[in-house]
Amino acid sequence: MRWLENAVLKGLHKLDAETAHRMTVLALKSGLLPGGGADVDPRLSVKLWDLTFPNPLGMAAGFDKNGEVPDALLNLGFGFTEVGSVTPRPQPGNPKPRVFRLPGDQGVINRYGFNNEGHEALRRRLNARARLTGIVxxxxxxxxxxxxxxADYVAGIYExxxxxxxxxxxxxSPNTPGLRDLQARSALAELLTGVITARDECTRKLGRHVPVLLKIAPDVADEDLNDIVEEVLAKNVEGLIVSNTTIDREGLSGAGPASEAGGLSGRPLFRKSTIMLARARKLAGPDLPIIGVGGIDSAExxxxxxxxxxxxxxxYSSLVFKGPALVExxxxxxxxxxxxxxxxxxxEARDVNVEAWASEAA
Ligand SMILES: Cc1cc2nc3c(=O)[nH]c(=O)nc-3n(C[C@H](O)[C@H](O)[C@H](O)COP(=O)(O)O)c2cc1C
Incomplete structure (x- = not known):
């Protein structure tokens, strides 16, 4: 089957990146892609909050913005998937082209700008899921x-x-002007208070407690990271996701569309996001769950x-270059x-290299 997947990947790479993404979602929808992950080693299961993740590898946000294929992604062998980002009202995002492959660097630049169909459409799709198992x-x-x-974030919690x-x-996200300003301390405090208050109200009403995680950029300065982690702990936010795409272009070969505006992801993000992860872990201590994301493209x-x-x-990005067999x-x-x-x-393996990574020069 590997040869078939390689042929399909080659074909997809002849298309522009956004069309290739759309075709992949459609293929997943129609069940054309093979399943995986049938017999997962029980040592890989991770228990966090009230959830048991069958394995630690999840599909990152942005691939399935509108919740079209959560079950197909879980079927590929992912231990969980994340739909969105979703905004209250539908919005078209930025003009095309807005996503670019950098094959020489195994990177992706995107400036989608939160194109999505909005809360109502996502709700309808998730409601219609035949199988309600799996972590989404x-x-x-x-x-x-x-x-x-x-108010938009709070509306998402209630919805x-x-x-x-x-x-x-x-x-x-670097693609919504001003959005990352919410990472500044006073703005963040106000946002987290709003979100956690809404979530707590829902917990009381529904008898169902949904953990809240904060996803941060890899470009925040050290002092700001310190503030962010302090606010996260003070407001009882249940976890961090480190990190989103970077606006940095360091370490790129310069080949291909490297100078396009947007967020860079994939292999060129690995080092920066891993340093940020280790620093966040050091600041947060051992008990705060953290999802590490940025440039993962192998078991190593x-x-x-x-x-x-x-x-x-x-x-996310490594799937573009390596295809779905990478998950298994x-x-x-x-x-x-x-x-x-x-x-x-x-x-038992977590944290053994935190000191070394945290002290790397960013
Ligand atoms: C095309 C594309 C769209 C993305 N859209 C979103 C998004 O809507 N919301 C979000 O939180 N992250 C989004 N991301 C960021 C990813 O979730 C992830 O944090 C980032 O790409 C780093 O992981 P990677 O190097 O494995 O791709 C997007 C990434 C890409 C490549």
Missing amino acids: GINVGANKDAEDRV FADMASYFTVNIS TAWIKITAGADLLQL EIVTGLAAKLDEHGLGSLR
């Missing part, structure tokens, strides 16, 4: 023209509190993220890593 997080955002951004496995509050890079402080992992390759590769190191769980 919902990543909430704010409309570009929102007058009150905090989906009865169905989300967890919430991600995404304040780190997945393992490095865990040793740099991650409880769970997500990926990473999951089985992580089990082999446990064997190699004589460990019974990923938690």
Whole structure:
């Protein structure tokens, strides 16, 4: 089957990146892609909050913005998936072209700008899921023209509190002007107070507690990271996702559309996001769950993220270059890593390289 997948990938790369993405979603919808992950090593399961993740590898936000294929993604072997970012009202995003592959660097630049069909459409799709098992997080955002951004995030909490496995509050997309300003301390405090108050009200009303995670950019300065982690702990936010795409272009070969505006992801993001992850882990201490994301493209890079402080992992860009067989390759590769190191769980490996990564020059 590998040859067939390679042929399909080659064909997709002849198309522009956005069309290729759309075709992939359609293929997943129609069940054309093979399933995986049938027999997952039980040592890979991760228990966090009230959730048991069958394995630590998740599909990152942005691939399935409108909740069209959560079950197909889980079927590929992902331990969880995250839909969104979703905004209250539908919005078209930025003009095309707005996503670019950098094959020489194994990177992607996107400036989609939260194109999505809005709360109502996502709700309808998730309601219609035939199978209600599996962990599906919902990543909430704010409309570009929102007058009150905090109100948009809060609306996302009220809308989906009865169905989300967890919430991600995404304040780190570089493609909505001013959005990342919410990472500044006073704005963040106000946002987190609003979101957590709404979530707590939903917990009381629905008898269902949905953990809230904050997703941050890899470009925040050290002092700001310190403020962010302090606010997260003070407001009892249940976890961090480190990180979103970067506006940095360091380390790129310069080939291809490297100078396009937008957020850079994939292999060129690995080092920066892993340093940020280790620093966040050091600041947060051992108890705050952290999802490590940015440039994971192999079992080796997945393992490095865990040793740099991650409880769970997500990926997106490497799928563009390596195809869906990568999911199973990473999951089985992580089990082999446990064997190699004589460990019974990923938690035993977590943090062993936090100091080394945190002290790397960013
Ligand atoms: C095309 C594209 C669209 C994305 N859209 C979103 C989004 O809507 N919300 C979000 O939180 N992150 C979004 N991301 C960021 C990813 O979730 C992830 O944090 C980032 O790409 C780093 O992981 P990777 O190097 O494995 O791709 C997007 C990434 C890409 C490549």
